[in-house]
Amino acid sequence: MSDTIILEVARFNPEDGGEPSYQSYEVPLRPDWMVLDGLNHIKDQLDGSLAFRWSCRMGICGSCGMMVNGMPTLTCETLLMNYAPGPIRIAPLDHFPVVKDLVVDLDDFLAKLQKVRPWVVRKDDFKPAREFMQSPAQLEAFHQFSLCINCTLCYAACPVSGLDPNFIGPAAIALAHRYNLDSRDQGIEDRLDIVSQHEGIWDCTVVGECSVVCPKHVDPSLAIQQFKLTATKEWFKSFLLPRGKH
Amino acid sequence: METSSHDILIIGGGGAGLRAAIEIAEQDPRIDVAMVSKVYPMRSHTVSAEGGAAGVAGKDDTIDEHCYDTISGSDWLGDQDAIEFFCNEIPKELLRLEHWGCPWSREPDGRIAVRPFGGMKKMRTWFAADKTGFHLLHTLFQTSLKFSTIVRYDETFATRLLVEDGAVRGVVAIELRTGKIRAIQAKAVIIATGGCGRVFPFTTNANICTGDGMALAYRAGAPLKDMEMVQYHPTGLPFTGILITEAARAEGGWLLNKDGYRFLQDYDLGKPTPTPVLRSMELGPRDRVSQAIFGEFEKGRAFHGPYGDYVHLDLRHLGEHKIETRLPMVRELCLKYENIDPVREPIPIRPVQHYMMGGVHTDIDAKTPLAGLFAAGEAACVSINGANRLGSNSLGEILVFGARAGRSAIEAVRNGSAANENAILAQARDEERRIEERFLRRTDGTEKITKLREEMQRAMEKGCGIYRERESLVESANKIGELRERAGNLAIDDHSRTFNTQLTAALELGYMLDVAEAIVHSALDREESRGAHQRRDFAKRNDQKYLAHSVAHRSAEGPPRIEYLPVVITRWPPGERVYGR
Amino acid sequence: MSAGKRSNEPVVWFLFGAGGFLAAYFLPVHVLFYGLLFPTGLVHAPGYQETLALVRHPLARIYLFALLTFCFFHAAHRMRLTLSDVLNLRHLNTVLAFVCYGGALVGTAFTVWLLLTV
Amino acid sequence: MPQYTQFQPKEYRPKMSAYWYLDHWRYLRYALRESSSFFVAYFCVITLVQLAALGTDATRYAHFQAFMASPVMIVINAIALAFFLLHAITWFNLVPRVVMRQMLARPTPDIISSAPNYFAWFGATVILALFIMGVL
Ligand SMILES: Cc1cc2nc3c(=O)[nH]c(=O)nc-3n(C[C@H](O)[C@H](O)[C@H](O)COP(=O)(O)OP(=O)(O)OC[C@H]3O[C@@H](n4cnc5c(N)ncnc54)[C@H](O)[C@@H]3O)c2cc1C
Ligand code: SF4
Ligand code: F3S
Numbered sequence A: 001m002s003d004t005i006i007l008e009v010a011r012f013n014p015e016d017g018g019e020p021s022y023q024s025y026e027v028p029l030r031p032d033w034m035v036l037d038g039l040n041h042i043k044d045q046l047d048g049s050l051a052f053r054w055s056c057r058m059g060i061c062g063s064c065g066m067m068v069n070g071m072p073t074l075t076c077e078t079l080l081m082n083y084a085p086g087p088i089r090i091a092p093l094d095h096f097p098v099v100k101d102l103v104v105d106l107d108d109f110l111a112k113l114q115k116v117r118p119w120v121v122r123k124d125d126f127k128p129a130r131e132f133m134q135s136p137a138q139l140e141a142f143h144q145f146s147l148c149i150n151c152t153l154c155y156a157a158c159p160v161s162g163l164d165p166n167f168i169g170p171a172a173i174a175l176a177h178r179y180n181l182d183s184r185d186q187g188i189e190d191r192l193d194i195v196s197q198h199e200g201i202w203d204c205t206v207v208g209e210c211s212v213v214c215p216k217h218v219d220p221s222l223a224i225q226q227f228k229l230t231a232t233k234e235w236f237k238s239f240l241l242p243r244g245k246h
Numbered sequence B: 001m002e003t004s005s006h007d008i009l010i011i012g013g014g015g016a017g018l019r020a021a022i023e024i025a026e027q028d029p030r031i032d033v034a035m036v037s038k039v040y041p042m043r044s045h046t047v048s049a050e051g052g053a054a055g056v057a058g059k060d061d062t063i064d065e066h067c068y069d070t071i072s073g074s075d076w077l078g079d080q081d082a083i084e085f086f087c088n089e090i091p092k093e094l095l096r097l098e099h100w101g102c103p104w105s106r107e108p109d110g111r112i113a114v115r116p117f118g119g120m121k122k123m124r125t126w127f128a129a130d131k132t133g134f135h136l137l138h139t140l141f142q143t144s145l146k147f148s149t150i151v152r153y154d155e156t157f158a159t160r161l162l163v164e165d166g167a168v169r170g171v172v173a174i175e176l177r178t179g180k181i182r183a184i185q186a187k188a189v190i191i192a193t194g195g196c197g198r199v200f201p202f203t204t205n206a207n208i209c210t211g212d213g214m215a216l217a218y219r220a221g222a223p224l225k226d227m228e229m230v231q232y233h234p235t236g237l238p239f240t241g242i243l244i245t246e247a248a249r250a251e252g253g254w255l256l257n258k259d260g261y262r263f264l265q266d267y268d269l270g271k272p273t274p275t276p277v278l279r280s281m282e283l284g285p286r287d288r289v290s291q292a293i294f295g296e297f298e299k300g301r302a303f304h305g306p307y308g309d310y311v312h313l314d315l316r317h318l319g320e321h322k323i324e325t326r327l328p329m330v331r332e333l334c335l336k337y338e339n340i341d342p343v344r345e346p347i348p349i350r351p352v353q354h355y356m357m358g359g360v361h362t363d364i365d366a367k368t369p370l371a372g373l374f375a376a377g378e379a380a381c382v383s384i385n386g387a388n389r390l391g392s393n394s395l396g397e398i399l400v401f402g403a404r405a406g407r408s409a410i411e412a413v414r415n416g417s418a419a420n421e422n423a424i425l426a427q428a429r430d431e432e433r434r435i436e437e438r439f440l441r442r443t444d445g446t447e448k449i450t451k452l453r454e455e456m457q458r459a460m461e462k463g464c465g466i467y468r469e470r471e472s473l474v475e476s477a478n479k480i481g482e483l484r485e486r487a488g489n490l491a492i493d494d495h496s497r498t499f500n501t502q503l504t505a506a507l508e509l510g511y512m513l514d515v516a517e518a519i520v521h522s523a524l525d526r527e528e529s530r531g532a533h534q535r536r537d538f539a540k541r542n543d544q545k546y547l548a549h550s551v552a553h554r555s556a557e558g559p560p561r562i563e564y565l566p567v568v569i570t571r572w573p574p575g576e577r578v579y580g581r
Numbered sequence C: 001m002s003a004g005k006r007s008n009e010p011v012v013w014f015l016f017g018a019g020g021f022l023a024a025y026f027l028p029v030h031v032l033f034y035g036l037l038f039p040t041g042l043v044h045a046p047g048y049q050e051t052l053a054l055v056r057h058p059l060a061r062i063y064l065f066a067l068l069t070f071c072f073f074h075a076a077h078r079m080r081l082t083l084s085d086v087l088n089l090r091h092l093n094t095v096l097a098f099v100c101y102g103g104a105l106v107g108t109a110f111t112v113w114l115l116l117t118v
Numbered sequence D: 001m002p003q004y005t006q007f008q009p010k011e012y013r014p015k016m017s018a019y020w021y022l023d024h025w026r027y028l029r030y031a032l033r034e035s036s037s038f039f040v041a042y043f044c045v046i047t048l049v050q051l052a053a054l055g056t057d058a059t060r061y062a063h064f065q066a067f068m069a070s071p072v073m074i075v076i077n078a079i080a081l082a083f084f085l086l087h088a089i090t091w092f093n094l095v096p097r098v099v100m101r102q103m104l105a106r107p108t109p110d111i112i113s114s115a116p117n118y119f120a121w122f123g124a125t126v127i128l129a130l131f132i133m134g135v136l
């Protein structure tokens, strides 16, 4: 086996007025190197102008997502070895506008996160002097959906998010669902108003790829389908007992 | 140049910065608060914290005991008034987090669960499995989204504080996406930029932990306190430096040398017992445990690997169920980065740089000596951590003092005076020119950023490792001085404006060198051994001379000026640190 | 996307879901027999009278009514989404909805009429 | 693409190709699953035709049977069967999971939610087959 591997890295610099292109670099192939280590080798030793995001290098900050051989991947926790003998094609995440090289524009994603009201909403003025009681079972009900690191791999995997830029998208809906399921929260009505719209849950056609690529096993697809069940239940309820009348 | 102005500006979107922002928004919705962060807030390094946050919760525990553990943990270098304030506040802060939705782990009856932690006499560490920092940061970030008064400048890199007439009046910052250089004015500025682990080659810290805020304050004239106090965490994975949380030992993990022997018993840390005993053996404080591991290296009782010596952290006897429910992330990290399943194999670990006890000098109100400048979190030194921080006290610190800094800043805004805007903008234009001439338009530089960074890291490891001595410290100090010269001549290949990560790397290198200089010189000056600062040439603690904080002032030319400030002692006179007895 | 106007999609989604179950459970065996085994003669088909008697049983009528109606809506909903996403006809959303759900309603009408007159 | 002017960077916005479902096997799999709906509609119509024939008289029904025996129809029906199976399997792997999670409010292994459906499916198929064959 060879001890180097070729990385074909997408390059784009708006200031060159140019079109995106691929550039190849040869990096050492070490058994404990992640794809991100390969990129850092390029940045440190071969070409200091390559732009990409990373920080924690331990799969928790959510900044290093890229398309690796066409799959949305968290590069700091994926071994280079998995792709030997290469070459490996590295591109910015699909379905996002590209700022430069491997860096995509996340403004829209952040706006969507905010839109679903991801915080504990209380309708009463209840200000307990101590903690809200929450049994381990109640915690378990939403815990999985609270593990999202906002890496946006699911957006890159979901074709609907590519087709419809207004689609609120898997991670944001999963987050809304996380709060709906939290026994301390009372904001479900507000969130239904936002998420049970066409651009919310109903845009999702259950492609399911969001859950396949999710590195933290959040299973956003499951969250969306559960949300649909809830929304349907509420719809029939309000159909039978119109709001305000009961 | 684009300018904007706010009442309060927070630099840093980690736990401390977000807590400050929420505090301000909650206290007074009329105050216009802005937050500058070089990464999106939820990417901040707080996200990596694993083990938990300490706060008195149980009935059999008292605030005084938490104070005592923290003070003795700090080797009596912590300020006792600050520690008392901290220990009183922290349970309220953790409760607030609970009300904001933090998924704390629970007891079967629905109460918050607590776990033991190193150096703590009682079980008082609140946790969210072993992703406490992640949950804490996301809870804070998501809660902050509720407030429309918080303006965010995400992915905006602060490069300099604007100081006029002895008061801080804002910052210059680069908007990374466009490369636009902005002057952001404010009546009060809070530094919450976190630690500087990247000064060292082998660290648990993320890539963004480059001490920017410490250097910004230092350059603007605020001193850095206790910088020689660098915490080494006993259990890092050998190649990456990724942290295996102390919770692994708190849940009952053992440290074994190459003979399978629980060697901590040889280092005055108590006698081995099958289940963990608080403040003993594996639950000793980090400085002592790291020193013990280093001792095994020196005695040749460790394993040798491609990345240096290591010992074993053994969790096998805990069983799969406990590991899966209490330490899922430990298992995930071991599988991914070491290809080891802790259920079946022991984990190779070695001590790794982890935390800065030192930072920007502040008082108990999070005020720095510079008017209008506040600091909180790992970037600041209040000091509650003294010569050694206890695990799980830092997440509490970012909350308590983040909020405190917020309140102090509000006060400053209310009592503030008008600024001379022209003078401030002139300074901002100066900074813009500096960035353009020294970096963006520079074509004649010869020094590689990567090379200088590596040389700095090597020098720091050599001089400021777990054990220090005069000779290597002097050598490192000279090296850092030399690197600072050479950093004036950096080679830049990327001259674009858009998301120029080479520019930020160059700026970060400058900050790290300033911080490194403060660390080395503070370490050189403290001729005693205390907590994390162990001098081979001065092996004893010296309360006569050094029951005091070192305070480093930057000087334009040459090394910093080191002064000492007395430690605040209230009810707990200095004594011997006793563990395991 | 402002707050307060929840989509009416739950109705069709409910029909889609119910139809999805019925289609999954029962359509394979239907097509297997009526579409493959009987026509090819691999299995001997019951005669006209037997089949008619089977269909005229009240339970069979109810069963067929449920199966066909829900399956029509299931198909209509999925066809609409497939056309709009796979063929990228999002801009024709209203037309598609009209055609697909309209088709399902027509199918339902025929089903009722045929089951009552058979 | 528009020109870059300083500080107004033009982002590169890749467009989804019109044939995006051919870009990855995982997308194609989805497109195929969704296509089952055309066959569902088709077969419902066939069943209506069958009912109409039954309701008319024996001759009509014989015509219908002859029509179904034509090679073209047999091929189409074979394809329809394949799509129905694809639909059934993807459905049973997906939907019961969601319902189960909603009811139990905690993660459960997939096998627990999907297995009962496979058994029920088998049972329903056998019973229905017996009716159709006129055994019951
Ligand atoms: C692996 C690991 C595990 C840990 N586990 C624990 C634990 O279990 N318990 C515990 O109590 N403590 C733990 N700690 C320590 C604790 O996590 C940190 O000390 C704490 O999170 C620091 O928070 P902060 O808000 O001060 O800084 P950070 O979270 O680091 O935030 C710094 C912020 O400043 C911004 N910033 C920096 N420079 C600039 C600039 N130039 N311009 C603009 N913005 C800038 C960054 O973008 C970031 O938003 C752990 C630390 C590590 C490394
Ligand atoms: S749901 Fe998963 S893939 Fe999507 S952003 Fe969150 S962690 Fe990433
Ligand atoms: S991939 Fe997309 S369509 Fe739905 S199930 Fe996931 S969001």
Ligand code: FES
Residues within 6 Å of the ligand: A054, A055, A056, A057, A058, A059, A060, A061, A062, A063, A064, A065, A074, A075, A076, A077
């Ligand atoms: S670098 Fe943080 S998730 Fe990869």
